[in-house]
Amino acid sequence: MAVKLRLARGGAKKRPYYFIVAANTTSPRDGRYIERIGSYNPMLPKDSAERVKIDEDRVKYWLSVGAQPTDRVARFLDAASLLKRDVRNNPDKAKPKKKAQERLKAAEEARLEAEEAAKAAAEGGEAAAE
Numbered sequence: 001m002a003v004k005l006r007l008a009r010g011g012a013k014k015r016p017y018y019f020i021v022a023a024n025t026t027s028p029r030d031g032r033y034i035e036r037i038g039s040y041n042p043m044l045p046k047d048s049a050e051r052v053k054i055d056e057d058r059v060k061y062w063l064s065v066g067a068q069p070t071d072r073v074a075r076f077l078d079a080a081s082l083l084k085r086d087v088r089n090n091p092d093k094a095k096p097k098k099k100a101q102e103r104l105k106a107a108e109e110a111r112l113e114a115e116e117a118a119k120a121a122a123e124g125g126e127a128a129a130e
Contacts, residue, residue, distance in 0.1 A: 005062055005069040005077075007040060008033060017041055020054065020073055022062045037062065040076065052076050 002025040009030050011017030020038035027033060038054035045051070059082055063069075069077055077083035096104065 003034065003062065003067040005037070005059070005067050005073045007070070007072060015043060020076070022067055054080055056080065056082060
């Protein structure tokens with residue numbers, strides 16, 4: 001049985017509240033879980049001590065038996081100095097995709113052709129004026 005440390009949503013509509021839980025990977029997000037090991041209230045200010053609560057002993061236990069935290073839970077554990085999280089950086093994600101790059105290239109070529117045509121027309125007008 002693969003175990004993940006993840007968030008399970010609770011709270012009312014537009015008032016989220018999350019439980020940090022140890023759950024089987026096949027269980028639904030808000031469904032059955034093995035143990036509740038903390039909570040996260042995103043409605044509180046970021047500097048509030050009540051925003052993220054974690055039972056450190058249980059987290060250490062679950063990590064020792066091979067539970068894998070999700071990215072968001074790993075951020076919380078890193079902030080609590082329970083887990084070292086590698087910083088992610090994917091600069092290619094922000095780049096336009098293949099079709100958008102083709103459209104940009106075509107637009108640039110059209111702009112250059114229009115500039116050349118305008119330049120040629122201006123030179124032709126100067127020659128006629130002389």
